[in-house]
Amino acid sequence: MNYQAVIGLEVHVQLKTDTKIFCGCSTTFGASPNSQTCPVCLGMPGVLPVLNKKVVEFAIRAGLATNCRIAPRSVFARKNYFYPDLPKGYQISQYELPICQNGHLDIEVDGQVKRIGITRIHMEEDAGKLVHADVPGLGSGSGVDLNRACTPLLEIVSEPDIRSADEAVAYLRKLHQIVVYLGICDGNMEEGSFRCDANVSVMPVGSTTFGTRTETKNVNSFRFVKQAIEHEIERQIELIEEGGKVVQETRLFDPNTGETRSMRGKEEAHDYRYFPDPDLVPLVISNDWVEDTRLSLPELPDARRSRYRSELGLSDYDAEVLTATREMAEYFENCLAAGAPAKGAANWVMGEVTRALNEAGKDIAECPVAPARLTALLQLIEKGTISGKIAKTVFDEMWQSDKAPEAIVEEKGLVQVSDTGAIEKIIDEIMAANMGQVEEFRGGKEKVFGFFVGQVMRASKGKANPAVVNELLMKKLKG
């Protein structure tokens, strides 16, 4: 029998606010344990939460970018369970009335566009974390670090519209790109800023009844998501083929084996006893707030890509690469704003700039060559002042120093030679010195042409205008 997978994803996005969702503590990652806490995030007796408006702002941004409806009134609820890193014995989350609902994202897999529904986006607080064994000052016990407690999260829940691991990854990549673009998440998956729970089930092809699903928790890389889902689909099909039954349970992905394993079964499932948090009044969001936020949104990758294709005439590939991150796109657009030609800027940003950044292990935001400087360089090429090849030398110099390209060209005497008389003189000398090759060319061995071009360029120290060289050389060689 053939099977069809049904996948829904729950993505946890850690928000890049300076302070926590219900108190004023810092959210900086990596501080010493419990140094970023106060009575509120410690869940001390008597404390009350106060909602951070920035978190709401970020949630609205995420909702608008994913085509959701922003609820004019939403409610915080308590999710009650016991765990040592959960200071209050409940997590404040949204339940029945979340801030965003009924959105969607379009993904592209194998050239096919597909729409994935987004059920809801809600705000919640993170828990702390447990540190086991060798805790400084505790010996071999377990310690609780509550620095992360009360850190703001968005949970973005998809509809079970995803049908393969590739679609899941495409959806996740897209979501990741959007939240980073929006400036609401640093996107750092290793630090857990963007992590995913995958709900997977299988059913016979053509069936309309979903099979029993499992939930694989906290997968934090695109590669692992693909592996985890593929393994889970395979495991469930095998189980059914062998006459077994899939049990509804929570599973963990083991990156070492590429497999998922059972974490807890349904019999241990929690009754979270959700109810509206009486310490927080319902959140009312005005239409003006939503519309102001809509106006402040950056242009999102999809819109940018299609604009690059239609208005700038760039290829699909170029548009894709240039919009991969907001910083990359902004760098590119700053070049255009400074007067760079679109295609030239695209080639240079994707070529030399990216190469140099990779070699230096730098991000485009830290690029030492400012867009205006790169544009000036491109303009020197356009005007014919320097050749594209020389430009690479100039670029390397710009990377090292803080000099303008014009200054470098002048200082090093790199101005391109387009003067036909000077070039003719070089060609004559080289032809005279290589009569054998001239004969070969004239005998029909046209490959030798390249040899002459190389010789002329070398003799001119790369400064000869290649177009002029080609033209004159062809004329002279043909006699």
Add this chain to the structure above:
Amino acid sequence: MELFELTLHELHDKLAKREVSSVEATRALLARIEATDSRVNAYITVTPDEALAAAEAADRRIAAGGLTPLTGVPVALKDIFVTRGIRTTCGSKILGNFIPPYDGTVVAKLREAGAVIVGKLNQDEFAMGSSGESSAFGATKNPWNLACIPGGSSSGSAAAIAARSATATLGTDTGGSIRQPASHCGCVGLRPTYGRVSRYGVIAYASSLDQVGPVTRDVTDCALMLGAVAGHDPLDSTSIDLPVPDYAAALTGQVKGLRLGLPKEYYLEGLDPDVKRALDAAIETYRGLGAEFVEVSLPHTDYAVATYYLIATAEASSNLARYDGVRFGHRAAGAANLIDMFRRSRAEGFGAEVKRRIMIGTYALSSGYYDAYYLKAQKVRTLIMQDFMKAFEQVDALLTPVAPTPAFKIGEKVDDPLQMYLSDIFTIPVNLAGTCAISVPAGMSAAGLPIGLQLIGRPFGEETILRAAHAFEQATEWHRHTAQL
């Protein structure tokens, strides 16, 4: 007259005239606690050193001309208020060793006003109880008759006032926890409108019902205390951003033309004869002062107690989850694993009444029962609120009993929780409606126990009920009666 016998405003006047210093008043109070509290058990913690230091600071402040109504006044707080550096138990073994790292908003306001905190008062554990018997630190006794309960849960707040071992106190009122003990102990007790006083730093029992309020010797003191602690707090999202009126200025003595409602559902056939007699006399007093009476109906009153015990316990089951032995408070020794540690710490740390309510609340919120219990209770709560709003279209305030009977004997209802729950039948609807109410002394039972009357105001109508209570107080002598200890 002894210094400890002075009301807050009398002491304030003496401090203002420099007839007495705060240190003298504080010493007198500490001596009174020493002399009475082994019998009354109103205090869990007495803080003489901190109090005398604060009194000295208050005297310096008074000398510098910085006197406010509370400067230099010895006050005591229900042990539900979180106090920085001072053990805060909430009447529970599970918090028996808890020393908070912060002050709540109300405590900070009192300190800023220069009040002298002399100690932390006994209470029913986590404010759950109507008799003061369910404290892990032993039952509080009624100073009028040590064999009787003082009422609860703010048992120590009322008993200390009656015993003259605090000049003024603060309690909390979730279902009547200020008004009912104030009534049983012959004090004035006010439950302000929900949102009027910050709950930040008040250990939560039922968040949507809890409210901070004063217990005092007379209505003037009550107005002064409320003025000192009321107001918007950015740390409490449910606190309301409204200006705080000058409550003391509202005490004009005038009730002529005031329309008082008598809810027919509150005047039951079986009302205790002493309570009935006191109310009838109070109505006559008000008539004599020119107030008008209107019979009104609060048709959903019958459902109030059941509704309260679903909502309060549901919220409590969640609010009390943090007491799990992990980070503070009592942790059971020798647990086999994590779950066992949670389970045993809570089993050892909580008393019977708290456990009973956590169980009820957990049940009411559990899947499959949520709609039938919690959600239904919320709907009834809305109906009860609407009852009050309709009544307030006709009248300025309601006049009702506070408790169905005067204080009962210690131990009398301990084994009958349902009977005990009914002792809050006249106070609970106010909490569900989120409005304000005051209890003032209005009589004595044949057995020599105080009886209070309740005035219920519209939301943020504290000035009206304070004015009405004050006028009644001026026309009667009940607040001058003193328990003999």
